[in-house]
Amino acid sequence: MIRVKAPGLFTTLQDLGRYGAQEQGMPVAGAMDTLGLRIANALCGNAQNTAALELSYMGPTLVAEADTVQFGLAGNMAVEWLPADGGSPKKLSSWRSVTLKRGEALRIGVLGEAYTYVAVAGGFDLPPLLGSLSTYTRAGLGGFEGRQLRENDALPLKSVTPGSDQELAADAASLYGEGPVRVTLGPQAYRFSEAGTQAFLSGEYTVSKEADRMGLRLEGPVIEHLRGADIASEGIVTGAIQVPGNGQPIMLLADHQTTGGYTKIATIISADLPRVGRLKPGAKLRFQAVSVAEAESLRRAQEAALNSLLGGMRPARPEGGLDLDALYTANLISGMVDAATGADA
Structure with a gap:
C-alpha cells in the first residue's frame, strides 16, 4: 500500500x-x-x-x-x-x-x-x-x-x-496549446444579442475565486441575452459555457451537473479542455470560435502528438548525479593505443 x-x-x-x-x-x-x-x-x-x-x-x-x-x-x-x-x-x-x-x-x-x-x-x-x-x-x-x-x-x-x-524526452507543453480557448458556438447562441456574442469573443475574462472541479466562473465583459437567461432544463456536456442572468460565463468541467436551465453560448472543444482544467483563479483567457470540423481536426492532431510523445519516452536519468551502477556495468573502453608508437595496443 x-x-x-x-x-x-x-x-x-x-x-x-x-x-x-x-x-x-x-x-x-x-x-x-x-x-x-x-x-x-x-x-x-x-x-x-x-x-x-x-x-x-x-x-x-x-x-x-x-x-x-x-x-x-x-x-x-x-x-x-x-x-x-x-x-x-x-x-x-x-x-x-x-x-x-x-x-x-x-x-x-x-x-x-x-x-x-x-x-x-x-x-x-x-x-x-x-x-x-x-x-x-x-x-x-x-x-x-x-x-x-x-x-x-x-x-x-x-x-x-x-x-x-x-x-x-520532449516538453509536454505543446500538447496543451496556447492562445485563445477555442469553442464551438451554441447550442443556444441564438439567445444572445450580436453585441453579446461579440463581447464574448473579443473580451478578456479572468478566472474568479469561485473555481472548482464543477466549473470555473469567469469575470469580464457582460454577455447580453435577447430573451433572458432561463431555458427548460436539458443535458449538459463537459465544456459547456453557461451564461446566467448576470451575463458572466461559467465553464462547466469534470464534476458538472447532468442537467441545467441556463442558456449556453458555446462549448469548449475537447482539445482545449485539459488546458482549461489546469487554470488557477486569476488566470486570463480569451475565446475563439471554430467549426465542428476544425475542432475534430485539432483533437486528432493532439492525439497524434500525445502518441508521439509517449512513444519517445526514454529511461529516466538519475537525479542529482551519475548512476554509478550503470556506469560500472557499461563498457567504457573501445580499445587502446600505444602512446609511443601510435599502434593499437
Missing part, C-alpha cells in the same frame, strides 16, 4: 470518467486534465485509463509500504524524495517515473497548475463504481471512500513488479 502522511489540499482518485450514467443523475467526473492523467499512467506502464491521484494546488506526502512502488509524475510540481532513515531529502523533477523502496516517501509541494497527477504502477486495488474509480465528492461516491484523502489513509495497491523508470 501507500500511506498518506500528509493529504495535500484536495487529493482524490480519478480516471478518465464514469460514462453512461448521466441519465441516472450521475456526473462523469474524472480527471480535470486528461492529458496529465494519461501521461502519468504511461510513465509507469499503466493503461491510460487507470485511476491515479489527482492533486490540487498543493500536493501530498506519500510513503511506500511495499518492497517497491513506482510512481508516475505528470505536471509541473515541486517534488522531493525522502529517505526511509530520515536523512536529507533530494529534489526530483516531474514528467518522469521514480521507484521507491519500503519506507521511502514522496513529498509534493506547490503545483504549477491547478491539477497534476501521480500514478502508481499497477494501479489501486479498490472496487469501481459503475465501471470507474473516479471520485465524486459532492455525493461521497467512488474513489477511496467517496472523499478526498486524509492523513494516515492507506491505499491498497495491486501486486505488480515495476519496470524501469521512464521520463519524457
Whole structure:
C-alpha cells in the first residue's frame, strides 16, 4: 500500500470518467486534465485509463509500504524524495517515473497548475463504481471512500513488479496549446444579442475565486441575452459555457451537473479542455470560435502528438548525479593505443 502522511489540499482518485450514467443523475467526473492523467499512467506502464491521484494546488506526502512502488509524475510540481532513515531529502523533477523502496516517501509541494497527477504502477486495488474509480465528492461516491484523502489513509495497491523508470524526452507543453480557448458556438447562441456574442469573443475574462472541479466562473465583459437567461432544463456536456442572468460565463468541467436551465453560448472543444482544467483563479483567457470540423481536426492532431510523445519516452536519468551502477556495468573502453608508437595496443 501507500500511506498518506500528509493529504495535500484536495487529493482524490480519478480516471478518465464514469460514462453512461448521466441519465441516472450521475456526473462523469474524472480527471480535470486528461492529458496529465494519461501521461502519468504511461510513465509507469499503466493503461491510460487507470485511476491515479489527482492533486490540487498543493500536493501530498506519500510513503511506500511495499518492497517497491513506482510512481508516475505528470505536471509541473515541486517534488522531493525522502529517505526511509530520515536523512536529507533530494529534489526530483516531474514528467518522469521514480521507484521507491519500503519506507521511502514522496513529498509534493506547490503545483504549477491547478491539477497534476501521480500514478502508481499497477494501479489501486479498490472496487469501481459503475465501471470507474473516479471520485465524486459532492455525493461521497467512488474513489477511496467517496472523499478526498486524509492523513494516515492507506491505499491498497495491486501486486505488480515495476519496470524501469521512464521520463519524457520532449516538453509536454505543446500538447496543451496556447492562445485563445477555442469553442464551438451554441447550442443556444441564438439567445444572445450580436453585441453579446461579440463581447464574448473579443473580451478578456479572468478566472474568479469561485473555481472548482464543477466549473470555473469567469469575470469580464457582460454577455447580453435577447430573451433572458432561463431555458427548460436539458443535458449538459463537459465544456459547456453557461451564461446566467448576470451575463458572466461559467465553464462547466469534470464534476458538472447532468442537467441545467441556463442558456449556453458555446462549448469548449475537447482539445482545449485539459488546458482549461489546469487554470488557477486569476488566470486570463480569451475565446475563439471554430467549426465542428476544425475542432475534430485539432483533437486528432493532439492525439497524434500525445502518441508521439509517449512513444519517445526514454529511461529516466538519475537525479542529482551519475548512476554509478550503470556506469560500472557499461563498457567504457573501445580499445587502446600505444602512446609511443601510435599502434593499437
